[in-house]
Amino acid sequence: MSGQRRWLKVWARTVGMPVGISDEDKPEFLPITQTDVKKALVFRTFWIILHVLTCLMIIVGNGRSLGWW
Structure with missing residues (x-):
């Protein structure tokens, strides 16, 4: 199994998609x-x-309004 195919299988199962070969x-x-x-x-x-x-x-916008950066 290629590295790309293994990555796809791991990612699919991580997000709850039942992928097989x-x-x-x-x-x-x-x-x-x-x-x-x-x-x-x-x-x-x-x-x-x-x-x-x-x-x-949202974090960046709040950081700017709070004067963090």
């Missing part, structure tokens, strides 16, 4: 195909990044 090698609770899991993983990753960036902007 193929549709035949699937976790017990997989209700959708691997292609749909990968699409959902992209959306969920975008959502997580959006939340992190939003939090950072």
Whole structure:
């Protein structure tokens, strides 16, 4: 298994997406195909990044208004 594939598998399971190597090698609770899991993983990753960036902007804005920088 390539390094990129291992990273994808670790990240997918970290955010709660049941990804396997193929549709035949699937976790017990997989209700959708691997292609749909990968699409959902992209959306969920975008959502997580959006939340992190939003939090950072709030922290920066409050830091400026409080005179920290």
